[in-house]
Amino acid sequence: xxxxxxxxxxxxxxxxxxxxxxxxxxxxxxxxxxxxxxxxxxxxxxxxxxxxxxxxxxxxxxxxxxxxxxxxxxxxxxxxxxxxxxxxxxxxxxxxxxxxxxxxxxxxxxxxxxxxxxxxxxxxxxxxxxxxxxxxxxxxxxxxxxxxxxxxxxxxxxxxxxxxxxxxxxxxxxxxxxxx
Amino acid sequence: xxxxxxxxxxxxxxxxxxxxxxxxxxxxxxxxxxxxxxxxxxxxxxxxxxxxxxxxxxxxxxxxxxxxxxxxxxxxxxxxxxxxxxxxxxxxxxxxxxxxxxxxxxxxxxxxxxxxxxxxxxxxxxxxxxxxxxxxxxxxxxxxxxxxxxxxxxxxxxxxxxxxxxxxxxxxxxxxxxxxxxxxxxxxxxxxxxxxxxxxxxxxxxxxxxxxxxxxxxxxxxxxxxxxxxxxxxxxxxxxxxxxxxxxxxxxxxxxxxxxxxxxxxxxxxxxxxxxxxxxxxxxxxxxxxxxxxxxxxxxxxxxxxxxxxxxxxxxxxxxxxxxxxxxxxxxxxxxxxxxxxxxxxxxxxxxxxxxxxxxxxxxxxxxxxxxxxxxxxxxxxxxxxxxxxxxxxxxxxxxxxxxxxxxxxxxxxxxxxxxxxxxxxxxxxxxxxxxxxxxxxxxxxxxxxxxxxxxxxxxxxxxxxxxxxxxxxxxxxxxxxxxxxxxxxxx
Numbered sequence: 159x160x161x162x163x164x165x166x167x168x169x170x171x172x173x174x175x176x177x178x179x180x181x182x183x184x185x186x187x188x189x190x191x192x193x194x195x196x197x198x199x200x201x202x203x204x205x206x207x208x209x210x211x212x213x214x215x216x217x218x219x220x221x222x223x224x225x226x227x228x229x230x231x232x233x234x235x236x237x238x239x240x241x242x243x244x245x246x247x248x249x250x251x252x253x254x255x256x257x258x259x260x261x262x263x264x265x266x267x268x269x270x271x272x273x274x275x276x277x278x279x280x281x282x283x284x285x286x287x288x289x290x291x292x293x294x295x296x297x298x299x300x301x302x303x304x305x306x307x308x309x310x311x312x313x314x315x316x317x318x319x320x321x322x323x324x325x326x327x328x329x330x331x332x333x334x335x336x337x338x
Numbered sequence: 339x340x341x342x343x344x345x346x347x348x349x350x351x352x353x354x355x356x357x358x359x360x361x362x363x364x365x366x367x368x369x370x371x372x373x374x375x376x377x378x379x380x381x382x383x384x385x386x387x388x389x390x391x392x393x394x395x396x397x398x399x400x401x402x403x404x405x406x407x408x409x410x411x412x413x414x415x416x417x418x419x420x421x422x423x424x425x426x427x428x429x430x431x432x433x434x435x436x437x438x439x440x441x442x443x444x445x446x447x448x449x450x451x452x453x454x455x456x457x458x459x460x461x462x463x464x465x466x467x468x469x470x471x472x473x474x475x476x477x478x479x480x481x482x483x484x485x486x487x488x489x490x491x492x493x494x495x496x497x498x499x500x501x502x503x504x505x506x507x508x509x510x511x512x513x514x515x516x517x518x519x520x521x522x523x524x525x526x527x528x529x530x531x532x533x534x535x536x537x538x539x540x541x542x543x544x545x546x547x548x549x550x551x552x553x554x555x556x557x558x559x560x561x562x563x564x565x566x567x568x569x570x571x572x573x574x575x576x577x578x579x580x581x582x583x584x585x586x587x588x589x590x591x592x593x594x595x596x597x598x599x600x601x602x603x604x605x606x607x608x609x610x611x612x613x614x615x616x617x618x619x620x621x622x623x624x625x626x627x628x629x630x631x632x633x634x635x636x637x638x639x640x641x642x643x644x645x646x647x648x649x650x651x652x653x654x655x656x657x658x659x660x661x662x663x664x665x666x667x668x669x670x671x672x673x674x675x676x677x678x679x680x681x682x683x684x685x686x687x688x689x690x691x692x693x694x695x696x697x698x699x700x701x702x703x704x705x706x707x708x709x710x711x712x713x714x715x716x717x718x719x720x721x722x723x724x725x726x727x728x729x730x731x732x733x734x735x736x737x738x739x740x741x742x743x744x745x746x747x748x749x750x751x752x753x754x755x756x757x758x759x760x761x762x763x764x765x766x767x768x769x770x771x772x773x774x775x776x777x778x779x780x781x782x783x784x785x786x787x788x789x790x791x792x793x794x795x796x797x798x799x800x801x802x803x804x805x806x807x808x809x810x811x812x813x814x815x816x817x818x819x820x821x822x823x824x825x826x827x828x829x830x
Contacts, residue, residue: 186610197520199507206515227621230516237518238405239619240487260623264423265640266491268623272711275740276788281626283641284706284745286783294783299645319489320515320568323508325498 186238206232206319215312216328218255223248223271223289226257229321243306246271246278247314248289255314257302268322269302278302299324315329348697362549363588366580370556372587375449377594378442379548384433384584384595388602389473392428393530400654402526404519404618407482411614426606429481432474434602436632444687450675451554453563457667459547462540464663469537471632476529478630482522483614488627491516499649517620540688552576553587557675564672634701635694641706705754708744712752719749726803731801736793740785748804756782761803767812771798 190201212218212226212236233241246269248256258278260268268283276285277294287294292301303322308315350356399418401410414421415667443463446452452460473494479486494517513520555575583588616625629637643651674680710717718734726734736742745755766774775794778784789797805811 186648194579195510197513198506205530218355225623230518232515234519236403236405238403239617239621240404240516240518242619242621243516244621255496260620261491261495264495266495266626267488267627270623271743272744274713275742275783276786277741277783279708279710279741279744281707281710282488282637282707283820286708288783288787295781297641297643297645297648299648321494321508321512321517323495323498323505325500325504 189316193197198331207317208319209308209315210318212227212257212314212316213288215249215314217250217308218314220249220252222274225271226314228318243318244304245267245318248291248322255307255309256291257305257307257314257316259305261303262298263293263300264296264298264300266321360443360509363584364582364656365549365552366576366585367553367583368555368575369581369586371553371578372581373556373589374590374594375445376553376587377591378438380591381595381598382435382438382442383545384437385431385598385602386537386689387539388599389431389435390534392424392431392678393534396428397530402480402514402522404482404522407480407522408483408614408617409483411483413517415611415614418543422611423606425611426609427602429612430602430605432610434517434598434605435459436470436474438598439467443467446554448677448680449554449557449685450563450677450680451671452667452670453675454568454671456547456554457671459544459551460667461664462544462547464660466540467538467663468660469533469540473529473537474630474632476533479522479634480523480529481619484616484618484622484625485613485627485629487618487620488625489518490521490631492627492629496652500653512812544656544795548553549825554675557677559674559676559678561676562672562674568652588633595678601652624710626704626710629700629701635697638697638701638704641704642700703754707753708741708755709753710744713738713741716748718743718744721749721750727799729796729799731800733796733798736789736797737800740788740793740797742797745782759801759804761805761809763802763811764809765812766801767814768798768802769814770812771801 208231210228210230210231217226218224224247225244227242227244230237230241230243241281244260246258246260248258250256258269262269262280262282262285264280264283264285267280267282269278269285269287271278276289276291278291280286282297283297285298286294287298287302288294291304292302293299305316305318308316344634346356395510396414399410399414399421401407411425413424416422446460446463452463479490490512494508494512497511498504500507509515511521512518513524514665552572554570612630616622628634640648640652677684718738723731723734742759745753747754747758748760750758762771772794774782775789776784777795785794802811
């Protein structure tokens with residue numbers, strides 16, 4: 159066997175070895191990518207949202223807007239306080255409620271309710287909303303995010319579990335009606 | 339002494355590093371580059387080394403868990419001997435590092451050092467700037483307090499605006515449906531493993547290129563860079579008037595680095611560590627989230643952009659800025675290096691500095707945010723109440739009770755979201771005041787539904803008194819004419 163042939167045989171073997179490593183790499187990449195994307199895949203499969211109780215209706219007097227807190231339905235034991243989420247509950251007329259996310263529709267900062275002037279104000283970039291959640295002024299492009307709600311056994315339940323963001327306004331976070 | 343020499347020889351026979359290190363230390367650099375203008379790169383590297391050391395020291399105590407991170411920071415501050423000092427060194431080191439990297443970049447830009455054949459050095463420098471800012475942002479998250487929590491919310495809200503993939507991007511960034519343990523863990527992994535790995539790799543190649551291509555010579559007006567002649571010219575320059583890097587240039591690098599580390603330590607001792615602020619409990623909403631100093635300009639920009647322009651500018655702007663920086667040396671790789679012959683370069687630097695400076699200044703004072711407690715903590719100046727009627731004083735009460743003070747200042751106290759009202763009666767007459775209060779407009783909410791007619795009357799009566807003494811209030815000049823005309827010519 160000539161030296162040239164020997165060389166080319168080795169070269170082929172080297173290429174084969176590299177090719178095999180490529181296959182191994184690709185095979186390993188699949189579980190790695192899937193592991194990395196798991197927060198997205200899970201959301202797609204079952205969804206993060208479920209019904210959460212905010213407590214008895216007696217905590218939310220008619221005509222008032224009050225702060226309520228709940229424990230997020232999907233949580234790990236090491237999440238600590240970050241698993242507690244706040245929201246604003248507006249009892250419109252005993253039968254109708256509006257439950258607003260705490261997050262400003264601009265960039266997610268916590269809005270505060272001022273009953274005297276009937277406004278929600280955001281401390282970050284100065285967004286303001288009327289009592290029905292519709293945009294009053296400032297940078298937000300829309301009204302406050304709202305949760306779906308239902309009343310069972312005298313308790314107020316909302317469909318929650320995911321932080322609302324401007325691009326992620328699912329059915330549970332539709333826009334409040336605009337103030338006339 | 340002989341023993342040390344013997345040990346060194348033993349090691350060098352195996353490592354064979356002595357000769358390359360010797361060569362590196364004594365390599366010739368143009369005489370003028372042994373200058374105080376050339377010390378910022380090595381200072382940035384020194385601060386980075388300090389960050390690695392202090393970062394490892396912090397990791398001995400810090401717990402990257404959403405439930406425990408804040409407590410472990412408290413322990414570092416108060417429970418561990420000199421833990422506060424290590425935190426302060428790391429925090430101030432981060433600020434100094436960004437500042438020095440920016441100064442280094444400006445110097446390199448003004449000295450034309452990005453031109454041929456050092457284009458790749460500049461491109462790596464841009465990547466280093468990006469990863470340094472990435473370290474600053476992720477580090478701010480690891481200081482897991484209220485600012486960090488709501489800062490993540492802002493990041494998620496921006497990410498969610500990316501068309502189509504926005505919602506998925508948010509889940510990927512947060513590691514789940516909400517800001518929680520998974521979020522902190524992934525920012526910890528980024529801050530401690532991924533980004534430092536990139537930083538070390540980029541710094542390595544960046545330094546290698548500086549050694550291989552030689553330090554940029556002092557720019558002389560009229561000495562123009564041409565691709566086909568530059569390398570030869572540079573070699574002649576270093577041969578003719580070169581000096582060995584050690585000690586001629588190195589002593590300034592070393593002295594300045596030492597001065598910087600000393601300054602960081604002085605700031606750390608004098609000002610102490612940064613935070614942590616309030617607990618990262620999202621149900622505590624009495625908070626005004628604020629980004630760290632180097633992101634204040636962005637915070638200010640976000641409140642000034644018109645809503646319709648915000649998403650496109652947020653998503654496209656950074657991409658364009660990064661592309662401009664990356665492409666700069668490829669587009670302008672030849673020509674004059676001296677800033678004396680590059681007026682546009684100087685104007686660009688001035689424009690960017692003034693823009694970022696003004697936005698940062700605004701970001702510190704947040705004139706766009708309502709002062710959330712002004713209505714209950716800032717009294718109306720007594721001068722505005724003396725000698726007023728009961729109705730006018732009642733109006734002042736409405737002004738406080740309806741949180742007008744949160745957005746409008748009186749005597750420089752209160753919010754600056756809306757205009758100061760010290761002389762509003764000079765600008766608006768009674769009808770205009772009523773209209774503005776009830777209908778809002780010009781970025782003011784409408785108060786029609788939340789004020790009774792009596793309250794509106796009182797409020798407007800108070801507002802009408804707000805004018806400097808001796809100046810006439812605004813009036814509708816056509817009103818008298820219109821009324822006079824209608825009296826003269828009664829309707830038919």
